[in-house]
Amino acid sequence: MAATATREDVISKVRRLLTLAERTTFQGEAEAALLQAQALLVQHDLSTRDLEEDETEQQLVDTAIEASGRLVSWRGWLAQVIGDNFRVQTYQTRTRHGLTRLRFLGLAGDVEVAVAVYRAAATTVERLAEAYLSRERARAWGPLGRGEAKQSRSSFIGGFIYGLRDKFREQVDKQEWGLVPIQPAAVQEAVKALHLGTARTSQANYHGDPEASDAGYTCGRSFDYAAQTSSRQARLEATTWI
Numbered sequence: 001m002a003a004t005a006t007r008e009d010v011i012s013k014v015r016r017l018l019t020l021a022e023r024t025t026f027q028g029e030a031e032a033a034l035l036q037a038q039a040l041l042v043q044h045d046l047s048t049r050d051l052e053e054d055e056t057e058q059q060l061v062d063t064a065i066e067a068s069g070r071l072v073s074w075r076g077w078l079a080q081v082i083g084d085n086f087r088v089q090t091y092q093t094r095t096r097h098g099l100t101r102l103r104f105l106g107l108a109g110d111v112e113v114a115v116a117v118y119r120a121a122a123t124t125v126e127r128l129a130e131a132y133l134s135r136e137r138a139r140a141w142g143p144l145g146r147g148e149a150k151q152s153r154s155s156f157i158g159g160f161i162y163g164l165r166d167k168f169r170e171q172v173d174k175q176e177w178g179l180v181p182i183q184p185a186a187v188q189e190a191v192k193a194l195h196l197g198t199a200r201t202s203q204a205n206y207h208g209d210p211e212a213s214d215a216g217y218t219c220g221r222s223f224d225y226a227a228q229t230s231s232r233q234a235r236l237e238a239t240t241w242i
Contacts, residue, residue, distance in 0.1 A: 067102075156215055162213075163223070
């Protein structure tokens, strides 16, 4: 039997839906997220006033989203693009045992959404890159060379991340209410305390195959992250939401 959602659970889900609605460039996605948020408010006898919470009172969250002995560079780049759009700081730490952790730091609601979008995007781009390589093998009437396949895969993934980045930028430009993803003051202070510097992930290895890059870019621009994260969360919360 499914557990009953608490008031805090409902408010958290509504905030996540509203954030997704604000960030998407597609009207259909936004409307679906807003309707679901509205339905939850009505179902649980809540109002928008219940959602109002001073950002200084929200919990800061610092969570690892990846942990690996050798972190693939595109994952750090993808996390940066998503973190920048959702007001979350992306950074890496390394343990004395050589384990690299990719982390998100931000307000709890922002981090929750950023993690969901990151996981959906990472899973999607890997699946699409493999599908692209399969088509290329079929077109070439045989296996691709190891170096050629690696270059095409990297170029496709790089194109996807560029496409997703431009999708986010276009969405900010189109927002009539001037929504710009600026980190809250509490997050900026926490980042200063970490002394992270200004290092960014290199993108130098993602331009070798222009055709693969163009295909990835098109997929990144059309990535429906609102639907992807909603379906993912629905599966994760199947034992909680009635």
